[in-house]
Amino acid sequence: MTNKILEIEKLTVSFDGFKALNDLNFSMDAGELRVIIGPNGAGKTTFLDVITGKVQPTKGRVLFKGKNLKKIPEHKITRMGIGRKFQTPRVYLNLTVRENLDLVANQNKNVFPTLFGRPSSTEKRTVSGLIETIGLDAKANLQADLLSHGEKQRLEIGMLVAQSPDLLLVDEPAAGLTDEETENVGALLLSLAESHSIIAIEHDMEFVRQIAKDKVTVLHQGSVLCEGKMDEVQNDPRVIEVYLGEPLDK
Numbered sequence: 392m393t394n395k396i397l398e399i400e401k402l403t404v405s406f407d408g409f410k411a412l413n414d415l416n417f418s419m420d421a422g423e424l425r426v427i428i429g430p431n432g433a434g435k436t437t438f439l440d441v442i443t444g445k446v447q448p449t450k451g452r453v454l455f456k457g458k459n460l461k462k463i464p465e466h467k468i469t470r471m472g473i474g475r476k477f478q479t480p481r482v483y484l485n486l487t488v489r490e491n492l493d494l495v496a497n498q499n500k501n502v503f504p505t506l507f508g509r510p511s512s513t514e515k516r517t518v519s520g521l522i523e524t525i526g527l528d529a530k531a532n533l534q535a536d537l538l539s540h541g542e543k544q545r546l547e548i549g550m551l552v553a554q555s556p557d558l559l560l561v562d563e564p565a566a567g568l569t570d571e572e573t574e575n576v577g578a579l580l581l582s583l584a585e586s587h588s589i590i591a592i593e594h595d596m597e598f599v600r601q602i603a604k605d606k607v608t609v610l611h612q613g614s615v616l617c618e619g620k621m622d623e624v625q626n627d628p629r630v631i632e633v634y635l636g637e638p639l640d641k
Contacts, residue, residue: 402451429610474556541572
């Protein structure tokens with residue numbers, strides 16, 4: 392039997408009669424890196440909002456590791472093992488890279504013990520490992536406001552991983568990045584996919600090709616239009632029509 396980490400069944404979300412999600416069905420296996428694409432207004436952000444509890448479904452249900460998430464508060468869903476990274480990096484600019492990670496990794500989840508106490512040896516190992524994983528070894532003691540946009544993206548992904556989620560939701564991680572930064576973030580996600588389940592929403596098709604080793608899901612008008620390998624998806628006539636004839640290699 393396949394181990395499904397996320398199952399979404401006949402999900403509908405209506406806002407004043409407008410269906411942001413419309414009878415959507417979706418599932419993914421544990422350990423999978425799933426990329427979701429779709430034109431503006433396809434329902435991608437609402438999709439993440441429902442999974443994290445920010446928005447409640449009008450109909451249907453979301454199952455995380457078999458548990459229905461309906462009416463569970465956002466903070467409890469986070470504790471259940473779902474972490475979300477938004478489009479704009481949310482890091483503490485006046486803290487160093489290490490302090491940002493210390494703050495999240497500290498089991499007390501309290502600012503003062505983190506900043507003024509001494510992290511345990513386990514926490515030190517965790518933070519040091521994360522700094523190496525996100526490729527910021529040389530900038531560990533640099534304040535976050537001095538990092539490039541791409542480095543801030545990697546730092547926030549590291550902060551997300553520090554919360555030990557089973558499922559990472561990453562919203563447009565390549566937005567605003569240079570080619571080199573995009574490649575670095577892609578390599579980081581591929582590395583994390585070896586030990587995490589990841590949903591990545593993205594518009595940059597070069598980036599999608601870099602990380603889409605598994606299935607790609609295309610959303611359109613709140614429903615799943617098609618799914619498959621990247622080569623299959625980009626040549627699907629329905630996808631080409633949805634993107635108004637725009638080539639997916641841009």
